Amino acid sequence: MDDSRRESRIPRSGIPGAGVGAQAKPLETSRAANAVPTASGPLGKRKADAADAAPDNKRPTFSSGTGARPTRSNTTGGAGGRTTSLQGATSARTGPSAGMGGSELGPIAEETWDDIRDKTGQGVEDVLNKKLSFPKGTKPERKVEAFVPLVKELKALGRHLHSSSQRLELDVEQWKRHSAELSSAAEAERKEWHAKQEEVAAQMGQIRELLEMQEQQNKQLEAEIKAGEESLSAKEAALAAVTGKLDGVQGELERTTKSLEEREAKIREMEEVVRTSQKYSTTLQSYNTSLQADLTSEKARRDEVQKAKDELQGQAAELGGRVRSLEQLLAYEREQVAKLREEREAATRDLAMLRADLDNTRQERERAVADAAKAKEDMEKLRAVGGKSLETLEALNNDKATMEAQLAMQTKTIATMREELAGAKEGRAMADAMADSRAAQIAELKAQVESLQGSLADAEKRVYEGELIRRKLHNIIQDLKGNIRVYCRVRPVSAAEAADAAHDSEMSLDFPSSGDLLGRGLTVVVPGNLSGQAHQKHQFAFDRVFSPGTSQDMVFDEISELVQSALDGHKVCIFAYGQTGSGKTYTMLGSRDQPGVIPRAMQQIFTSGQKLAAQDWRFNMQASMLEIYNEDIRDLLSRKKDDGKKHNVTHDTSGVTTVSDLTLVDVNRPEAVEQLLAQAMEKRTVGCTHLNEQSSRSHMVFTMRIEGDNTATGAKVSGVLNLIDLAGSERVKESGATGQRLKEAQAINKSLSALGDVIMALANKQEHVPFRNSKLTYLLQPCLGGDSKTLMFLNVAPTREFAHESLCSLRFGSKVNACEINVPKKNVVVPRG
Ligand code: ADP
Ligand code: MG
Numbered sequence: 001m002d003d004s005r006r007e008s009r010i011p012r013s014g015i016p017g018a019g020v021g022a023q024a025k026p027l028e029t030s031r032a033a034n035a036v037p038t039a040s041g042p043l044g045k046r047k048a049d050a051a052d053a054a055p056d057n058k059r060p061t062f063s064s065g066t067g068a069r070p071t072r073s074n075t076t077g078g079a080g081g082r083t084t085s086l087q088g089a090t091s092a093r094t095g096p097s098a099g100m101g102g103s104e105l106g107p108i109a110e111e112t113w114d115d116i117r118d119k120t121g122q123g124v125e126d127v128l129n130k131k132l133s134f135p136k137g138t139k140p141e142r143k144v145e146a147f148v149p150l151v152k153e154l155k156a157l158g159r160h161l162h163s164s165s166q167r168l169e170l171d172v173e174q175w176k177r178h179s180a181e182l183s184s185a186a187e188a189e190r191k192e193w194h195a196k197q198e199e200v201a202a203q204m205g206q207i208r209e210l211l212e213m214q215e216q217q218n219k220q221l222e223a224e225i226k227a228g229e230e231s232l233s234a235k236e237a238a239l240a241a242v243t244g245k246l247d248g249v250q251g252e253l254e255r256t257t258k259s260l261e262e263r264e265a266k267i268r269e270m271e272e273v274v275r276t277s278q279k280y281s282t283t284l285q286s287y288n289t290s291l292q293a294d295l296t297s298e299k300a301r302r303d304e305v306q307k308a309k310d311e312l313q314g315q316a317a318e319l320g321g322r323v324r325s326l327e328q329l330l331a332y333e334r335e336q337v338a339k340l341r342e343e344r345e346a347a348t349r350d351l352a353m354l355r356a357d358l359d360n361t362r363q364e365r366e367r368a369v370a371d372a373a374k375a376k377e378d379m380e381k382l383r384a385v386g387g388k389s390l391e392t393l394e395a396l397n398n399d400k401a402t403m404e405a406q407l408a409m410q411t412k413t414i415a416t417m418r419e420e421l422a423g424a425k426e427g428r429a430m431a432d433a434m435a436d437s438r439a440a441q442i443a444e445l446k447a448q449v450e451s452l453q454g455s456l457a458d459a460e461k462r463v464y465e466g467e468l469i470r471r472k473l474h475n476i477i478q479d480l481k482g483n484i485r486v487y488c489r490v491r492p493v494s495a496a497e498a499a500d501a502a503h504d505s506e507m508s509l510d511f512p513s514s515g516d517l518l519g520r521g522l523t524v525v526v527p528g529n530l531s532g533q534a535h536q537k538h539q540f541a542f543d544r545v546f547s548p549g550t551s552q553d554m555v556f557d558e559i560s561e562l563v564q565s566a567l568d569g570h571k572v573c574i575f576a577y578g579q580t581g582s583g584k585t586y587t588m589l590g591s592r593d594q595p596g597v598i599p600r601a602m603q604q605i606f607t608s609g610q611k612l613a614a615q616d617w618r619f620n621m622q623a624s625m626l627e628i629y630n631e632d633i634r635d636l637l638s639r640k641k642d643d644g645k646k647h648n649v650t651h652d653t654s655g656v657t658t659v660s661d662l663t664l665v666d667v668n669r670p671e672a673v674e675q676l677l678a679q680a681m682e683k684r685t686v687g688c689t690h691l692n693e694q695s696s697r698s699h700m701v702f703t704m705r706i707e708g709d710n711t712a713t714g715a716k717v718s719g720v721l722n723l724i725d726l727a728g729s730e731r732v733k734e735s736g737a738t739g740q741r742l743k744e745a746q747a748i749n750k751s752l753s754a755l756g757d758v759i760m761a762l763a764n765k766q767e768h769v770p771f772r773n774s775k776l777t778y779l780l781q782p783c784l785g786g787d788s789k790t791l792m793f794l795n796v797a798p799t800r801e802f803a804h805e806s807l808c809s810l811r812f813g814s815k816v817n818a819c820e821i822n823v824p825k826k827n828v829v830v831p832r833g
Contacts, residue, residue, distance in 0.1 A: 110155075110156075111152060111156050112156055112159070112160065113153075113156040113157050113159065113160030114160070115156075116152075116153050116156050116157075120153075124157060127150075127153050127154065127157055128157075130150060130153075132146055132147065132150065134146070200393065203393065203396070203397075204379070204383070206400075207375075207379060207396060207400060208379075210400060210403065210404075211372065211375065211376060211379070213407075214368075214372050214403065214407065215372070217407065217410065217411075218365065218368065218369055218372065220414075221361075221365050221410065221414060222365070224414060224417065224418075225358065225361065225362060225365065227421075228354075228358055228417065228421055229358070231421060231424065231425065232351065232354065232355065232358070234428075235347075235351065235424060235428050236351070238428055238431065238432065239344065239347060239348070239351075239431070241435070242340070242344060242431055242432075242434075242435045243344065245435050245438060245439060246337065246340055246341070246344070246438075248442070250337065252442055252445065252446070253330065253333055253334065253337070255449075257330060259449060259452075259453070259456075260326055260327070260330070262614070263319065263452070263456060265614050266319075266456070266459065266460065266463065266614055267319045268611075269463065269611050269614055269615070270312055270315065270319075270459070270463055270466075272611065273312060273463065273466050273467065273470060274312045274313050276470060304469070308466055308469055311462070312462070312463075312466055315459050315462065318455075319455075319459065322452060322455075326448065326452070329445065329448075333441065333445070336438065336441075340434060340438065343430075343431065343434070344431075347427055347428075347431060350423075350424065350427065351424075354420055354424060357416075357417065357420065358417075361413050361414075361417060364409075364410065364413065365410070368406055368410060371402075371403065371406065372403070375399055375403060378395075378396065378399065379396075460615075463615065464615065464713075467615065471568050483787070483788065483789050483790060484759055484762065484763050484790045484791075484792075484816060485543045485789075485790070485791045485792070486542045486543055486791075486792045486794060486813045486814070486816055487542060487543055487544040487545075487546065487555075487558065487559070487791060487792070487793050487794070488522060488540070488542045488544070488545045488546065488793075488794040488796060488810065488813060489545075489546040489550065489555065489583060489587055489793055489794065489795050489796065490509055490522070490545075490546065490547055490548050490796045490797075490798050491548060491582060491583035491586065491795065491796070491797060491798060492548035492549070492798065493505055493507070493548070493798050493799055497799055497801075504527075504799055504800040504801040505799050505800075505801070506799065506800045507798050507799065507800070508524055508525050508526070508527070508798065508799060508800040508802070508803035508806060509522055509523065509524050509525075509796065509798050509806070510522065510523040510524075510525065511523075511545065511547045517541055519544060519545060520541050520542060520543065520544060520545055521539060521540065521541040521542075521545060522539070522540055522542075522545045522547075522810075523537055523538065523539045523540075524537070524538045524540070524796075524803060524806055524807055524810060525537050525538075525800070525803065526538065526803045526804060526807055527800050527803060538807055538810065540810045540813075540814055542794070542813060542814070544558055546558075548798055551594075552587075552590055552594045552595065552596055552600070555587065555597070556596075556597060556600045556601075559574065559597060559601075559791060560600075560601075560604055562574065562789050562791055563601045563604050563605060563721065564604070564608065565719070565789050566605070566704070566706055566719040566720065566721035567605055567608050567609065567612075567619075567706060567708070567717075567719055568717060568719065569706075569708065569717030569718055569719045570719055570787065570788060570789055571655070571719065571720045571722075571782060571783040571786075571788035571789070572719070572720065572721050572722065572783070572788065572789045572790075572791075573722040573724065573780055573783045573784060573788065573789070573790045573791070574588075574597060574721075574722070574723050574724065574790075574791045574792075574793070575724045575726055575755070575790075575791070575792045575793065576588045576597075576724065576725050576726055576793045576795055577726050577729060577752070577792055577793065577794055577795065577809060577812065577813070578726075578728075578729055578793075578794060578795030578796060578797075578809050579728050579729050579730040579795075579797065579802065579805040579806075579808075579809065580696065580728030580730055581728075581797060581802075582795035582796055582797045582802070582805075582806075582809070583795045583797075584696075584725050584726060584728075584793070584795045585696065585725055587793050587795055588700075588702075588723055588724075588725040588793075589677060589681070589725065597723060598673070598677065598702055598723045599670065599673065599674065599677070601704075601721060601723065602667070602670045602673040602704070603670045605619075605621065605704070605706065605721070606668075606669060606670050609621075609706075609708075612708070615710070615712075616710050616711045616712035616713070617708050617709070617710050617711075618708070618709045618710075618711060619706060619707065619708050619709075620666070620706075620707045620709075621666070621667050621668070621704060621705065621706050621707075622664045622665065622666055622667070622704070622705045622707075623637075623664070623665050623667045623673060623676060623702070623703065623704050623705075624637060624659070624662050624663060624664050624665070624702075624703045625637050625676060625677075625680040625700070625701070625702050625703075626647070626659065626662060626700075626701050626703075627683075627698040627699060627700045627701070628698060628699045628701065628751065628775045628776050628779070629697065629698035629744075629747075630743060630744060630747045631747055631751070631774070631775045632646075632775075633646075633647035633649070633659060633662075633775065633779075634647075634683075634698075635647065635661065635662050635663050636679070636680035636683045636700070637662075637663035637665055637676060637679065637680060638663050638683075639663075645660075645661050646660075647659050647660050647661055647662055648660045649775070649778055649779050651781060651782055655782035656782070657779065657781075657782055657783075659779070664705075667704070677702075680700070680702075696725065696727055696728060697727055697728070697741075697744045697748065698727050699724060699725070699726050699727050699748075699751065699776050700724065700725040701722060701723075701724050701776075701779065701780075702722070702723040702724070702725075703720065703721070703722050703723075704720070704721045704723075705718075705719075705720055706718070706719040706720070706721065720782075720783055722780060722783050724776075724780075726752065726755075727744075727748040727751075727752075728748065729748070729749075729752055729805075729808070729809060729812070730745075730805055731749075731805070731808065750773075750774060751774035751775065751776045751777075752812075754770065754773035754774035754776070754777050755774065755776060755777055756812055756815060756816060757770050757773065758770060758771055758773070758777045758784060759784070759790065759792070759816045760815060760816060762784060762785045762790075763816065769784075769785060771784070792813060792816055794809050794810060794812070794813040795809070796809055796810065
């Protein structure tokens with residue numbers, strides 16, 4: 001039977017020793033349970049101790065055996081010193097009792113319980129329950145004898161139990177010590193754990209604080225980012241506002257520039273007006289010298305003109321000054337705008353950088369938030385584990401360090417961002433200040449523009465009034481000069497004439513070099529004839545006499561006022577009269593290099609029309625070109641070579657002339673006129689006489705109708721400019737013409753004398769003016785007479801060869817001119833000699 005089986009049997013027997021076995025087990029269990037957490041800790045040693053103590057542990061279990069088996073007893077004794085001493089003590093204590101027993105039972109050999117159990121095979125209960133029964137009559141000696149073995153067994157059992165009890169007591173003490181040791185170790189362990197728990201809790205608290213701080217900083221960061229974003233949007237809005245203001249400034253500048261340009265144009269016009277006024281004034285003055293007696297009333301007017309001129313000049317100077325200061329302001333404004341633009345671009349770049357930084361910070365913040373969340377998660381995990389692992393603590397410490405580093409970095413980033421924000425704020429404040437100053441400048445400029453507009457309106461009014469005065473004065477001057485004027489132009493001796501020996505190239509004309517006829521008078525010397533007639537000197541005076549050296553430019557300068565009259569709404573006729581080769585076509589058309597009256601007049605009309613556009617005048621111009629050949633009208637602008645059409649002339653009650661089927665061309669630029677002239681010249685009838693290689697046998701009439709419309713005042717003007725290159729005036733008999741040529745010459749002579757008659761009748765203010773005597777006078781009827789202006793160029797050849805013809809032309813001219821008002825005319829025929 002083994003120990004375990006014995007143990008299981010013991011509790012049933014109710015032996016106290018069984019309780020030892022039952023106590024021993026919980027101890028071992030508790031030790032085993034305690035051993036788990038201390039495997040690597042200080043308890044590990046105790047576990048080893050417990051392992052060492054294991055043999056002792058086994059000792060309290062019942063060891064069976066008897067002293068009869070010393071080997072076994074020895075083996076047991078060898079297991080530990082305490083067992084030996086225990087056995088010794090048992091022996092010592094059993095001594096007296098054995099002695100007692102010996103005195104009573106005599107020779108009974110002392111056997112151990114182990115020997116008895118091994119020998120008899122009975123257990124403790126068997127011995128204790130043993131009952132002896134004796135048959136009746138059994139002798140008491142027998143009964144005593146029968147009791148002897150039982151007593152022996154009981155004695156052995158008693159000893160055994162005693163020694164067991166003693167051993168158990170020792171074991172119990174030992175166990176108690178061991179237990180105390182274990183419990184103190186457990187207490188130390190508990191305390192240690194408690195300290196560690198507190199440490200962990202403290203660290204947890206720190207981490208929590210850190211986390212809270214982190215969260216706070218995160219919130220702050222978020223708030224700052226939000227603020228940054230708000231400030232960014234505010235800045236963007238401010239920038240947009242600045243951009244808007246800039247655009248406004250730009251628009252204002254453009255408007256100002258435009259108004260300046262308009263103002264400059266008006267100033268130029270005013271200057272032109274002033275110039276014209278000056279010119280008129282000069283003219284007036286020159287006339288005043290000759291008309292002092294009759295023109296005292298005109299003096300007042302002249303003074304008025306002078307005053308108006310001075311006023312206008314003053315205004316022009318003042319406006320000029322304002323324009324200059326405005327130009328300076330404009331230049332400065334432009335510079336400022338450019339600077340502002342640069343700043344705006346720089347601000348945009350800064351904004352982009354700031355935005356990128358913000359994005360970075362945002363990303364970092366998100367990372368930090370993610371880290372914090374992760375740390376939180378880790379914390380939660382750690383909390384769950386309950387500080388089980390010191391490694392986690394270290395990891396946490398590491399995390400803390402990382403977080404602290406991140407925190408430091410973020411703090412730095414925040415500081416940088418704050419600085420940048422401060423910088424951006426400063427930039428915005430500066431931009432705002434700039435915008436404010438710009439706005440102030442704009443307001444100032446606006447005020448200036450307004451005041452200028454006021455003075456401009458004033459000036460415009462004055463200009464308009466000035467223009468009215470000018471027109472009035474212009475007309476007065478024209479009236480004073482005479483509505484019918486005669487200018488004499490003497491062409492130079494041509495190279496061919498000078499070279500031709502047969503040609504009498506000696507000058508037949510002489511011009512006064514001083515006196516009151518300077519520029520107005522000329523003397524023609526007609527050579528005597530073979531019948532003894534002496535040289536004849538004839539002196540003439542006209543409105544102007546142009547000697548051979550006078551350029552086209554100078555000639556036009558003298559008639560430009562008449563062209564201006566056409567633009568003012570008058571009807572104007574300029575004729576070129578003279579024999580073939582005297583320079584009529586040269587004067588009227590001129591050459592490409594030396595343009596004559598027609599191209600120059602066109603140029604002036606276009607230029608003046610453009611200038612008057614600033615005063616809201618709009619002009620519409622139509623041109624026509626015709627020739628009158630043998631009293632028939634031919635359309636020079638018709639595309640067909642000779643359409644053979646009969647062109648009828650009619651006049652309506654308002655004085656508008658219509659020529660049936662005549663080509664009218666709208667002309668808006670001088671180049672168009674040039675083309676028309678070229679086309680007309682090609683078509684013009686050109687004949688050949690032996691007086692001149694190319695002789696014009698027809699009258700050419702260039703007509704330009706000018707319709708003006710003032711969109712502001714509603715005023716309307718309707719002017720007509722007729723420029724007529726008359727056919728050669730040479731006498732028929734001298735031209736040697738016959739047949740068709742004779743017919744031509746007769747028609748020419750008839751129409752020219754009719755023209756002279758009409759002009760004379762008009763000048764004399766006769767009741768009947770014979771307009772119908774020729775096609776030319778009938779055609780020009782509305783443009784001759786009334787308040788219309790007529791100028792006759794007397795073209796004269798300079799040499800003696802043409803002296804007779806020149807004399808005829810000059811006589812024709814002086815007949816017309818003699819009728820003029822107030823101008824003293826001298827038509828002196830100087831006697832021979
Ligand atoms: P008309 O038309 O009267 O017959 P032209 O105009 O054809 O005469 O002139 C005849 C010639 O004299 C032309 O060759 C022309 O160029 C020249 N001529 C006329 N007048 C001048 C002048 N003032 N200066 C220079 N050349 C002139
Ligand atoms: Mg000609």
